[in-house]
Amino acid sequence: MTVAAVVPGSFDPITLGHLDIVRRACERFDRVVVAVLENPRKQGLFPVDERMALIRAVTDDLANLEVDRFEGLLVDFCNARGIGIVCKGLRAVSDFEYELQMAQMNHRIGGIETVFMSTSPEHSYLSSSLVKEVARFGGPLGGTVPDVVADALRDKLG
Numbered sequence: 001m002t003v004a005a006v007v008p009g010s011f012d013p014i015t016l017g018h019l020d021i022v023r024r025a026c027e028r029f030d031r032v033v034v035a036v037l038e039n040p041r042k043q044g045l046f047p048v049d050e051r052m053a054l055i056r057a058v059t060d061d062l063a064n065l066e067v068d069r070f071e072g073l074l075v076d077f078c079n080a081r082g083i084g085i086v087c088k089g090l091r092a093v094s095d096f097e098y099e100l101q102m103a104q105m106n107h108r109i110g111g112i113e114t115v116f117m118s119t120s121p122e123h124s125y126l127s128s129s130l131v132k133e134v135a136r137f138g139g140p141l142g143g144t145v146p147d148v149v150a151d152a153l154r155d156k157l158g
């Protein structure tokens, strides 16, 4: 039996924390799809196609990984693609409450299971929002995002 999982998110942009979860998911599942949310109500810094290109650029060694986009409900994407598992990283207890609610709702409305992976401690403080804030003010990005993403942030933010 082939076990497929989706790693969903905004990925605006992908951080080393995301990448760690994606890589570990690829070791545990036969097939992994990184699904980038297209949110018409939230523009973001990078357009979705640029986010996907950055994800592809830093995961091209992962043979069982696909990068895709989705709109609407994650469970609809999962069911349309034959994926039964959502895989999410948990950075801290503060993530847990909302993540648990989403996991329970996704199980209720779509029969989708959620598997949580604990974020590696060196990444537990990381978020795309914080990285963008540091980049906006010209701060150092080492250890937070892959180099290609740091370059893209500098191009975008000057």
Ligand code: PNS
Binding pocket: 008, 009, 010, 011, 037, 072, 073, 074, 075, 101, 102, 103, 105, 106
């Ligand atoms: O990186 P993010 O922004 O924390 O990712 C959140 C994401 C995309 C996983 C979540 O918002 C999501 O699944 N959105 C799609 C709409 C949906 O299905 N919501 C959950 C219903 S419980």
